[in-house]
Amino acid sequence: MADSHNGDWWRPLLDPEDEHGKRRAALLHAAFDVIAEAGFEGLRTRAVATRAGVNIATLHYYFPSKQDLIEGLAQLIGAKFVTLHGPAPRPSGFPALDRLRQEFSDGRFYLKHHPEMLLVVQEFSLRGKRDPEVQKIFDQMNAYWRDGIEQMVQEGIADGTFRHDIPPREMFPLLMSIFTGIAVSGAGQIEALERNTETWILSPKAKKKLEKRQGGKQ
Amino acid sequence: MADSHNGDWWRPLLDPEDEHGKRRAALLHAAFDVIAEAGFEGLRTRAVATRAGVNIATLHYYFPSKQDLIEGLAQLIGAKFVTLHGPAPRPSGFPALDRLRQEFSDGRFYLKHHPEMLLVVQEFSLRGKRDPEVQKIFDQMNAYWRDGIEQMVQEGIADGTFRHDIPPREMFPLLMSIFTGIAVSGAGQIEALERNTETWILSPKAKKKLEKRQGGKQ
């Protein structure tokens, strides 16, 4: 994710060579913007079409129904989330800690540069409660995220980076709750939150090592 | 809050003697139900009126506009939240810990018995981003909650129940994030989450006392 901290972020997603895909993508991005501004409550196909610079009938040509448009956007966001959260090699002495920090870094990035992304995800999260198709995609997204965190926790405990007296299965909901809380409330003190979380879950051994390393550098 | 864990919960809110207030309340409760089922996206004045058993024109008699209805419900929920979260005397050796546990207890209660309440609050939270009037009420609600937690943290640190090496101002966003995360994700492992949170923030002294007390009882 850190690699994509640029202006382009997630927009170029469908094949830009394909004219058909281009317009389709433009409509999806327009839908994203409208939802970000007005929520699902204010999502109007006309607004989406106008924003994409096409006629309302053209929208229905690419997305037969409003529901198709919504599901298309859900899949777009889901796919992008997986891409951005994909496993990346992070060479370091504390791979688990690095991944934890990456997670916070991602949170900071969205909060600072693309809060509308978190907002739209919340909109979808809420809509999923009454829309099985959306829920399915949302569940996949969450499962992917959960698996990543769970793996991180297990690795961290296995290599002695994280405390061993918190069961992996219990540490996960803890982190998940913290991350979700950050995304929703937009915690202003995310740095302090990160620091304290580390203080909490790092093993004494890893703490000492880190202090030593930092002490040597400073 | 624990005292109100009954079937009536928060419904009897306005003066039931007043016929005018009765109808008004019925409309607000109907609106609550509609939002719980269909979200703001699906909130229709007709549905609310029908549910309350009155004509659409009667709804507009009590609430001139849809916006008035929404703001009325926001205030209703806000007021009830303050009532339910009001400071209650909790005689115990660990007042701060008791309040912490009460907070988790409240979370469990809503998740188990009234998840629709959390859902509607989320709907309002999201709507607040584009509705200043709603946001104002929501902010008051959150400020009240925050103050309570902040006070709890300060008391807990002052009387030695909580760790003193975490600044109160840093412990607060931590708990806030955890609570929010629970409400949103509906964490299934809320019990484990509570246990680990306690392990985290309790001071060593308080832990020993608790262990002793529990050991003596069991």
Add this chain to the structure above:
DNA sequence: ATATTAATCAATCAATTGATTGACAAGCAA
């Protein structure tokens, strides 16, 4: 050259939606 398909739009439809109007009945005051 001709037929077919893809892409687009202006115009329109049928249904919905928030809100209003005008009428009526019950309660209350003068």
Add this chain to the structure above:
DNA sequence: TTGCTTGTCAATCAATTGATTGATTAATAT
């Protein structure tokens, strides 16, 4: 009784909304 206020509803309005139709143009295939 008379007149005013409150509460309620059937009917209606004007605007919106998701979706369709029919026509047109450009590209592609035969």
